[in-house]
Amino acid sequence: MHSEQVRTAPPGQDGPAAARPARGQAGSGHRAVPAGGAAAAGGDASGDRFRHEVLSVVLQVRERRLHVLLWQRAAAPFEGSWSLPCGPLGRDERLGTSASRHLAAKVDLTTIAHLEQLETRSDPHRDPRGRVLATAYLALVATDTQPRVPADTAWHAVDRLPATAFDHGSIVRSGRERLRAKLSYTNIGFALAPGTFTIAQLRDIYAASLGHPVSATNLQRILTRRGVIEATPATTQPTAAGGRPATLYRFAARSLVITNPFAAFRPPAAEGGPPGQSSPADSADRPTRDGTG
Numbered sequence: 414m415h416s417e418q419v420r421t422a423p424p425g426q427d428g429p430a431a432a433r434p435a436r437g438q439a440g441s442g443h444r445a446v447p448a449g450g451a452a453a454a455g456g457d458a459s460g461d462r463f464r465h466e467v468l469s470v471v472l473q474v475r476e477r478r479l480h481v482l483l484w485q486r487a488a489a490p491f492e493g494s495w496s497l498p499c500g501p502l503g504r505d506e507r508l509g510t511s512a513s514r515h516l517a518a519k520v521d522l523t524t525i526a527h528l529e530q531l532e533t534r535s536d537p538h539r540d541p542r543g544r545v546l547a548t549a550y551l552a553l554v555a556t557d558t559q560p561r562v563p564a565d566t567a568w569h570a571v572d573r574l575p576a577t578a579f580d581h582g583s584i585v586r587s588g589r590e591r592l593r594a595k596l597s598y599t600n601i602g603f604a605l606a607p608g609t610f611t612i613a614q615l616r617d618i619y620a621a622s623l624g625h626p627v628s629a630t631n632l633q634r635i636l637t638r639r640g641v642i643e644a645t646p647a648t649t650q651p652t653a654a655g656g657r658p659a660t661l662y663r664f665a666a667r668s669l670v671i672t673n674p675f676a677a678f679r680p681p682a683a684e685g686g687p688p689g690q691s692s693p694a695d696s697a698d699r700p701t702r703d704g705t706g
Contacts, residue, residue, distance in 0.1 A: 463544035467511040468499030468581075470531060470588030471522065473554040473568065474605055474621045479592075480568040481585050482520060483577070487565065490541050491578035495569065497585070498522075499547070512550040520566045527553040527604035527669065532587055539580050551588045556618065557607035572624070593623055597678045599671050600641045603664035609645055611659040625680035633662075639672045640665055 471482035483495040500515040502508065509528060516522040531549040539545065554560065562568075569575060571589050574582055595601040596619060605618050615636075616629040636642045643665050648658035 463546060465502045465546045465548070466499050467502050467508055467515060467548050467550065468497045468584070469512050469516055469528075469550045469552045470497060470585055471516065471520075471525075471552045471554060472571070472588060472592060472605075472622075473558070474556050474618050475568055477617050477621050479571045479589065479621050479624075481571050481574075481588070482522070482562065482566065483569050483575070483581075484520060484563070484566040486578055494576045494578040495574075495581070496578040497549075497581045498566075502548075508548050509550065512552070516552065520560075520562050522552075522554070522560045522562070524554065524558045524560060525552045526555045526558075526667075527551075527601065529669075531591060532584070534580060534584070536580070549584050549587070551591055553592070553601070553604035555605060555607055593678075595669075596622055597676045598673050599669055600664060600666060601669060602636075602641070603667050606664065609647065609661040609663050611649060611661060613659070615642070615662065619678075623678055623680075627678075641670075641672055 473480055473482075482498065484498060486492055486494055486496050498516055498520045500511070500519065502511045503514075506514075508530065512528065513525070516525070529551050531551045533546065533548045535546050537544045539547075571585060574585060577585070592601065602615065602618065602622075605622065606615055610618075612629050612633045616627050616632055619632060620627045633642075641664065642662045645661045645663055647661040649661065651658055
């Protein structure tokens with residue numbers, strides 16, 4: 414599993430509008446923090462303590478759609494609603510370690526291709542039971558991984574979420590936007606794809622994650638030119654329908670690399686839009702207005 418350390422958001426930033434580094438949210442299975450547990454609790458000027466929880470936005474492309482892993486709450490508040498996997502930060506525990514521990518213990522997920530800090534939520538009223546500071550992580554699972562999850566846990570399409578607890582729906586959307594942004598300027602697709610894949614398979618993964626069609630030809634051209642993917646000697650197995658076997662590709666690196674800090678995947682032109690607009694993959698390396706590209 415690759416884990417990225419993300420810088421903390423500037424003071425005063427909170428919630429999706431500041432979705433860069435550390436922000437998070439709490440939301441389920443809270444338990445009281447022992448007195449003196451400074452690493453697992455915060456405090457204000459009056460000395461009041463509050464809980465600090467760690468949660469994870471676990472994303473995977475399933476059946477050509479981007480899904481998030483949620484578990485259904487069996488107790489108030491928000492009984493019956495769906496929650497992100499989360500739990501309290503241990504007094505002697507690092508945030509990333511806590512996120513991994515709760516994923517393994519609560520949803521039996523141990524195979525994570527990439528983990529990075531997403532954001533921190535600090536709204537005093539985000540939990541009706543009392544103040545809870547929460548740090549969220551983005552966790553990505555490759556398509557060839559099929560984790561066995563408990564009966565109260567299920568994968569849900571990100572664009573069709575059920576009723577969610579606390580501010581978890583907002584945090585899921587923050588995770589989706591972080592992924593979409595990084596698909597443009599990094600090689601983060603390695604954490605969603607299997608070890609080897611055809612260009613058509615990779616195109617489906619990018620399209621599901623970005624939320625719009627992607628040109629397989631342009632995607633191959635751009636990612637190859639950037640050195641993000643490389644062809645292997647292997648090909649797909651011949652089928653009864655015949656045809657030329659497809660070349661299998663792989664990511665050149667299996668850890669996060671910034672490949673083009675100025676790139677941005679853009680959706681194709683809307684119907685009736687300006688003629689000649691390039692496809693999303695083609696526009697990814699198109700120079701920006703200031704001439705960078």
